[in-house]
Amino acid sequence: MTALPAHWLDKDRRELRLKESAASDRIYELLTTACALVVPALVVSIAVAIFAAAWPAFAKLGLSIVTSSNWDVAGGHFGAAPAVFGTLVSSAVALVIATPLAIGVAIFLSEFSPVWLRQPVGFLVDLLAAIPSVVYGLWGIFVLIPLLREHVMPFLRDTLHLGATPFFSGPAYGPSMLAAGVILAIMALPYISAVSREVLMAVPRSQREAALALGATRWEMIRDAVIPYARSGIIGGIMLGLGRALGETMAVTMLIGNRPEISASLLAPGYTMASLIANEFSEATNDLHLSALMAVGVVLFIITLIVNAVARWLVWSVARSRAQ
Amino acid sequence: MKTARSRHLVSGAMIGLTYLAAILATLPLLLILTHLLRKGASSLSLAFFTHMPRPVGEPGGGMANAIVGTLVLIGIASVIGLPIGIGAGLYLAEKKSTPLASSVRFLSDVLNGLPSIVIGIFAWQFLVRPIGHFSALAGGVALGSMMIPLVTRTTEEMLLVVPTSLREAALALGYPRWRTSISIVLRTALAGIVTGALVAVARIAGETAPLLFTAFGNQFWSTSLREPIAALPLQIFNYAISPYDEWHRQAWAGALVLITIVLIISIAARFATRSRFGAPVD
Numbered sequence: 312m313t314a315l316p317a318h319w320l321d322k323d324r325r326e327l328r329l330k331e332s333a334a335s336d337r338i339y340e341l342l343t344t345a346c347a348l349v350v351p352a353l354v355v356s357i358a359v360a361i362f363a364a365a366w367p368a369f370a371k372l373g374l375s376i377v378t379s380s381n382w383d384v385a386g387g388h389f390g391a392a393p394a395v396f397g398t399l400v401s402s403a404v405a406l407v408i409a410t411p412l413a414i415g416v417a418i419f420l421s422e423f424s425p426v427w428l429r430q431p432v433g434f435l436v437d438l439l440a441a442i443p444s445v446v447y448g449l450w451g452i453f454v455l456i457p458l459l460r461e462h463v464m465p466f467l468r469d470t471l472h473l474g475a476t477p478f479f480s481g482p483a484y485g486p487s488m489l490a491a492g493v494i495l496a497i498m499a500l501p502y503i504s505a506v507s508r509e510v511l512m513a514v515p516r517s518q519r520e521a522a523l524a525l526g527a528t529r530w531e532m533i534r535d536a537v538i539p540y541a542r543s544g545i546i547g548g549i550m551l552g553l554g555r556a557l558g559e560t561m562a563v564t565m566l567i568g569n570r571p572e573i574s575a576s577l578l579a580p581g582y583t584m585a586s587l588i589a590n591e592f593s594e595a596t597n598d599l600h601l602s603a604l605m606a607v608g609v610v611l612f613i614i615t616l617i618v619n620a621v622a623r624w625l626v627w628s629v630a631r632s633r634a635q
Numbered sequence: 636m637k638t639a640r641s642r643h644l645v646s647g648a649m650i651g652l653t654y655l656a657a658i659l660a661t662l663p664l665l666l667i668l669t670h671l672l673r674k675g676a677s678s679l680s681l682a683f684f685t686h687m688p689r690p691v692g693e694p695g696g697g698m699a700n701a702i703v704g705t706l707v708l709i710g711i712a713s714v715i716g717l718p719i720g721i722g723a724g725l726y727l728a729e730k731k732s733t734p735l736a737s738s739v740r741f742l743s744d745v746l747n748g749l750p751s752i753v754i755g756i757f758a759w760q761f762l763v764r765p766i767g768h769f770s771a772l773a774g775g776v777a778l779g780s781m782m783i784p785l786v787t788r789t790t791e792e793m794l795l796v797v798p799t800s801l802r803e804a805a806l807a808l809g810y811p812r813w814r815t816s817i818s819i820v821l822r823t824a825l826a827g828i829v830t831g832a833l834v835a836v837a838r839i840a841g842e843t844a845p846l847l848f849t850a851f852g853n854q855f856w857s858t859s860l861r862e863p864i865a866a867l868p869l870q871i872f873n874y875a876i877s878p879y880d881e882w883h884r885q886a887w888a889g890a891l892v893l894i895t896i897v898l899i900i901s902i903a904a905r906f907a908t909r910s911r912f913g914a915p916v917d
Binding site: 331332333335336338339340342343344345346347348349350351353354356357360361363364411412413414415416418419420422423424432434435436438439441442443444445446447448449450452453454497500504528529530531533551554555557558559560561565585588589592593605608611612615616618619620622623 | 642643645646647649650652653654655656657659660661663664665666667670671674718719720721722723725726727729735736738739741742743744745746748749750751752753754756757759760761780783784787811812813814816817837838840841842843844847848851868871872875876883886887890893894897898901905
């Protein structure tokens, strides 16, 4: 044991040190609080920035921005209904494909996977979230689209006779709502599966054991005892994936064909709000055009804000009920 | 009444389907990576890293300016995003239940979910529109704004793992609170915070949408913060949608370089946390 330094025993110096540390504590507290305040400030300034810039368009065109489908820059008409439609449909297609796969993987990883496979499979699925969207777009243009055009689209339309329905009719161009939906499905999958896996893992063992003890098969145990317990968390995960899909820009811009028309067929090209902004923003010629694009940004902002808030609330409610 | 036999058959089939889901879900990643390796490696050469882009029709050339541009943008974003994010994370971990803390937590999650193109519009509105031209600074600010909520949340999470007893021990020894936070708590959680920072960097390194009308891209050499700057993702995008085969080859090479950077950072992040949990705390 070493002796205490002499100056620790010196009363005046000790008081001085206390005073100094009180002052530096105050500075430290101010600094961290300022950092924390940046987050709300950022959200507010993003909202203010795009609402302010969109205001002229809303004032002049009103709600026709989202209800009209006439997007004519030269004529001063800005109706983005096809883009709103395309955003919703491509995301819906993505969820239809991604949800069963993601939940399947989550169930596999939490219940059935051999221990040695759990880490690598989980890691590979998580890595999907790390791939930049422009790389998805590049792969989509040169691999996915030819594959869809040559094989998948003719198969759906002719072999399965889905061409008789309006959803798969018409010529297979390649760049299409379907291509965008498939790439969005791959991109949303890791988000849905990560959240689902976490909530499934959090289901108590007793829940599973009770079901098995009552004579349930392993699948009945999952269906009747595990999934109901994790349901709102899984829905939260799906909403998070939806949020990703709605706002995704680059990959969709590269694959959807960028044609501002509403078509029931998934084989036809379309447009989304994000790709409309990406394509026209830096070439916008007049103020109204720019403002109309900002207005589309506002609509996208509001939709993703609601979807994300609901998703967080659902995931949090599971976390809270688990803590109790 | 279903027989036990049919119920077990259904159970087996459904379990089989989850195996199938696992195979289908890992397939895209493997397909994308192998295709990138095949296409990218054949177009990759030393010149790709050292030369400037050439005009259409001239073979060769590289993306030296875009690679440097991406590094500059990551640098600006980190200078903005890391200190603010870590500071906010410290606040959240220390003032767990103030109204500000809960709203910061909620709003960071909201910010994390915002489409990156909306962040681009925001940076454009404040840093491009008033000045009148695109700039590297605007691109860096857009990426930095995306980093803040990511770093905030991971820092908080990592700091919460540090045992309270450690903090109490430091305070009992007469450490001021700020030194306890910085040199005891933050230092203990350092590996985790570095992981969070790496994940954030990996996520923004490949972002394209927020750069479209902020950094904008540049065919020439520029590292000035006030000028438009080239970036790897932007260059890949422009080359991919062009009609020229030579540019497509360059896009594949660029994508291979970009994904190598991103995957190395992601995997490094993964190992940084693993060793933290694997090794005994000293």
